[in-house]
Every structure is written in structure tokens, then in C-alpha cells.
Amino acid sequence: MILDIIAGARPNFIKIAAVIHAINERNKKGYIIKYRLIHTGQHYDKNMSENFFTQLNIPKPQINLNAGGGTQAEQTGAIMLGYEKLLSTTFVPNICIVVGDVTSTMACAIVAKKALCKVAHIEAGIRSNDLSMPEEINRLVTDSITDYFFTTTLTASNNLNVQGVAAKNIFFVGNTMIDTLMNFRNKLSKPKFWNELKLEKKKFLLLTIHRPNNVDDKMRIKQYLQVILDNSKDYKIVFPVHPRTKQIIHTLNIESNRLFFVEPQGYLQFNYLAQHAFAVITDSGGVTEETTYMGVPCLTLRDNTERPETITIGTNELIGTTPESLMPYLQKLFDGQWKKGAIPEKWDGKAGERIVSKLLEINKNEKYFSCL
Incomplete structure (x- = not known):
């Protein structure tokens, strides 16, 4: 199985870091899981230097689509054109992993789906119910064509149930952002x-x-x-x-x-x-x-x-x-009257492990992921 992992902004890389770490741990146990990490170039962040990737202990993206700048429509079009060209000149992966709710998430999900590639959405199902937010539109469009839904909370899973998504395709795994925070808190x-x-x-x-x-x-x-x-x-x-x-x-x-x-x-x-x-x-x-x-x-x-x-x-x-x-x-x-709060279920640092385990289960007829 061939994986593309899409990221378009710094928060995306923070969230997918947990998945990459989980893949590395599986490899130590005898699996051969490879992937293609693709930066769409949606956001240019001067802090996202080589040191940024070193801090998160993830590789620099193998591919940068350099699609930053312009209006949201221009950016969406540039990302779609860039990813479509990549798929047409290299190969179509079995699963395209998108994360969060940025423009890159929606744009690459659309391109992948039209190329007959399965789409997995990490952080699926969250909803503000506010269509004035570009992110909400990105979430709705992405989840309407996603095949495998990885959710951070049961509320997000319930949102997808209401939308009509089959329960067998919804996986409550926890929050990869919390994985990364726990991993680097010290x-x-x-x-x-x-x-x-x-x-x-x-x-x-x-x-x-x-x-x-x-x-x-x-x-x-x-x-x-x-x-x-x-x-x-x-x-x-x-x-x-x-x-x-x-x-x-x-x-x-x-x-x-x-x-x-x-x-x-x-x-x-x-x-x-x-x-x-x-x-x-x-x-x-x-x-x-x-x-x-x-x-x-x-x-x-x-x-x-x-x-x-x-x-x-x-x-x-x-x-x-x-x-x-x-x-x-x-x-x-x-006045010292603020509520104490608690940690939501499955925000325990193991979301990345659960995602990789589920991907392996989805591909249970093959022992290995093969890639580049």
C-alpha cells in the first residue's frame, strides 16, 4: 500500500508528526511502512525551517507543491493543479491522508478522490456550524468524500453519524496534536x-x-x-x-x-x-x-x-x-474562580498509534506497505 501524507501549514505538521512517529515504531517491529510527505506550500512560515522539522523529529517534506499566495480560490486551484500533476507524473497512492481543515486538506482530498484514491481524514467530523468560516466549508467538503474518518472525540464521531457516514468507517482515535504535545512537553x-x-x-x-x-x-x-x-x-x-x-x-x-x-x-x-x-x-x-x-x-x-x-x-x-x-x-x-477542567477521552498520546494500527487493519491482506 502506498501512502501520501498531505500538510499545508505548520499546525498540520504538528498533527501528522504523531503518525510519522507511529510509523517509525512499527518499522522497528519488522513492518516496512513508507510514505510520501507532501507540503502543498499553502503557508510560508519563516519559523518552519529545517530546525522546525528537527524539533518535531520528522523528515523534511519530500515534495513541495509551492502553491502559496493569492486568494483562497487561487490557492485552492494551485494546490489542486500541483497535486494532480504529481499524481499524473508519478503514481496514484492507495490512500491519501489529509489532516485538519485548511485549504490543502480539501483541495488534495478532491484531487485524490477523482484519481480513484482512498481518502483518510485525520480530525474528521469537527463542526462549528458556522459557514462564514472557510475552515467549516473545508471540513464539510472533505468529509463528504472521505473514505476513512479518524476522529478526536465522540462528539465528532456523532456528527459524522448524523451526516450519514457508515459507523464501520469512523474510528475514534484521539487527538494527534496532544500526542505531539506530550511527546515534546519536556x-x-x-x-x-x-x-x-x-x-x-x-x-x-x-x-x-x-x-x-x-x-x-x-x-x-x-x-x-x-x-x-x-x-x-x-x-x-x-x-x-x-x-x-x-x-x-x-x-x-x-x-x-x-x-x-x-x-x-x-x-x-x-x-x-x-x-x-x-x-x-x-x-x-x-x-x-x-x-x-x-x-x-x-x-x-x-x-x-x-x-x-x-x-x-x-x-x-x-x-x-x-x-x-x-x-x-x-x-x-x-478572583480564582476558574473551573479546573479535565482531559477528554483518548487524549492520551496514543492517537498516532491507533491511526497506524487501523491503516494496517484496513490493509490486513497485505503485510507491508510498499512505497518509494
């Missing part, structure tokens, strides 16, 4: 600015905002920052911010000796900050999973979430997108 490292900013464990807030409806509305982001500053006592606020967002913020003339804008951080450095923050304020979905596992209070600046278990089980709360709605949650946080 290797998390202080960012370079830790001492310079005189940061202390549990004495600062970590802020991440990237969604267009939050960062493109100047008044909204200004109000967010002001509410946080006014309701966080003397705690420092660390904000890893992308250059485009930083330019917008600098036009707002917000001055504070407690608010620090820093460069986007690498995986080990960002999660060091998250682990040692008093709380994390974010509009990211993946961050809410990591904070749930680490037991760190998380305030999500969104009206909905595709990861409800981080709220019903974990340390996350859905705040909404109205800046003033933050105030009572910050008061609750600083």
Missing part, C-alpha cells in the same frame, strides 16, 4: 525574550488573535486590548503578533508598559509560554486543545467553536466577539 523552551521582559511563571497572560473578524476591525481589537489591560491587574500581556496585524495595532496608539508585542513563536517556545501563562486569551481552535491538556485557563474570542469538549470538559470558555463580554470572565479568572 523539551519546551523559554523564548529568547523571557528574561528580557522579566516574565514570571503564572504572572502573565498570553494573547493570540488572528481571525479576520477580530484583527481587521480596528475598533474591536483596540477595545479588546483596552479591556484586557483594564482588567488584568499588574500582569504582563505577551502578544505574538504577525507583521500585518502589528501594523494595524500600531495605528491605534495603545500605550502600556505591560503589553508586549513579540514575533510569532516556534512550537517549543509558544507552548512554553502557554504552559506557564496565568491564562491564554485566543481565537484559535488548536490552542484551546493544548490549554485543555495543560490545565491552563483559556478565554476564546469567538461566537462558536468546533471543539466543544474544550468547554464541556476542559479549561476553555467561549467569550464571544464583543470586547466588553471579556470583563466578567477576567474578573472570574483573577
Whole structure:
């Protein structure tokens, strides 16, 4: 059996790292499992250097489709053309593994399916029920043509049942992002600015905002920052911010000796900050999973979430997108009234193993995966 593993952005590589590690462990036991790791080039990240792959202990992608840039439609088309050309000039794999909900996930799933290749979706079934989110469209399209569904929670599995997916094709395996976090938690490292900013464990807030409806509305982001500053006592606020967002913020003339804008951080450095923050304020979905596992209070600046278990089980709360709605949650946080939270079922570091075991079971008539 021949595998393609698709990744288009840094979070994808973090999630598939667990699968690659599980494949390596199987190989040590006598299996010959090979794969083709394909980077679509959807996102260019200067932190995703050779050191990034070394840190995650995964190989650099064998193939880069270099499909980054442009509008979402242009990007989708470039990825599809690139992957289609690759399949037509090399070979069609038996299974194409896609992960998450980025444009690359949807685009490569479509190309693979049209090439009569089976599609396996890791992180299938999660739903925000918000079609204004490009990611939700990507999830719906991908899951409509997927053959094998690997889910992070029973809620995601139930979503697929409701959609009409046959139970025999849904595999509740857990969360590969948590696999990677567990695997590297002892290797998390202080960012370079830790001492310079005189940061202390549990004495600062970590802020991440990237969604267009939050960062493109100047008044909204200004109000967010002001509410946080006014309701966080003397705690420092660390904000890893992308250059485009930083330019917008600098036009707002917000001055504070407690608010620090820093460069986007690498995986080990960002999660060091998250682990040692008093709380994390974010509009990211993946961050809410990591904070749930680490037991760190998380305030999500969104009206909905595709990861409800981080709220019903974990340390996350859905705040909404109205800046003033933050105030009572910050008061609750600083009053010491935040919920403790727990870790969802099967977020135990073994999701990658379960996925590889299931792939072997699917291919039970062949002992080996053969590839390049």
C-alpha cells in the first residue's frame, strides 16, 4: 500500500508528526511502512525551517507543491493543479491522508478522490456550524468524500453519524496534536525574550488573535486590548503578533508598559509560554486543545467553536466577539474562580498509534506497505 501524507501549514505538521512517529515504531517491529510527505506550500512560515522539522523529529517534506499566495480560490486551484500533476507524473497512492481543515486538506482530498484514491481524514467530523468560516466549508467538503474518518472525540464521531457516514468507517482515535504535545512537553523552551521582559511563571497572560473578524476591525481589537489591560491587574500581556496585524495595532496608539508585542513563536517556545501563562486569551481552535491538556485557563474570542469538549470538559470558555463580554470572565479568572477542567477521552498520546494500527487493519491482506 502506498501512502501520501498531505500538510499545508505548520499546525498540520504538528498533527501528522504523531503518525510519522507511529510509523517509525512499527518499522522497528519488522513492518516496512513508507510514505510520501507532501507540503502543498499553502503557508510560508519563516519559523518552519529545517530546525522546525528537527524539533518535531520528522523528515523534511519530500515534495513541495509551492502553491502559496493569492486568494483562497487561487490557492485552492494551485494546490489542486500541483497535486494532480504529481499524481499524473508519478503514481496514484492507495490512500491519501489529509489532516485538519485548511485549504490543502480539501483541495488534495478532491484531487485524490477523482484519481480513484482512498481518502483518510485525520480530525474528521469537527463542526462549528458556522459557514462564514472557510475552515467549516473545508471540513464539510472533505468529509463528504472521505473514505476513512479518524476522529478526536465522540462528539465528532456523532456528527459524522448524523451526516450519514457508515459507523464501520469512523474510528475514534484521539487527538494527534496532544500526542505531539506530550511527546515534546519536556523539551519546551523559554523564548529568547523571557528574561528580557522579566516574565514570571503564572504572572502573565498570553494573547493570540488572528481571525479576520477580530484583527481587521480596528475598533474591536483596540477595545479588546483596552479591556484586557483594564482588567488584568499588574500582569504582563505577551502578544505574538504577525507583521500585518502589528501594523494595524500600531495605528491605534495603545500605550502600556505591560503589553508586549513579540514575533510569532516556534512550537517549543509558544507552548512554553502557554504552559506557564496565568491564562491564554485566543481565537484559535488548536490552542484551546493544548490549554485543555495543560490545565491552563483559556478565554476564546469567538461566537462558536468546533471543539466543544474544550468547554464541556476542559479549561476553555467561549467569550464571544464583543470586547466588553471579556470583563466578567477576567474578573472570574483573577478572583480564582476558574473551573479546573479535565482531559477528554483518548487524549492520551496514543492517537498516532491507533491511526497506524487501523491503516494496517484496513490493509490486513497485505503485510507491508510498499512505497518509494
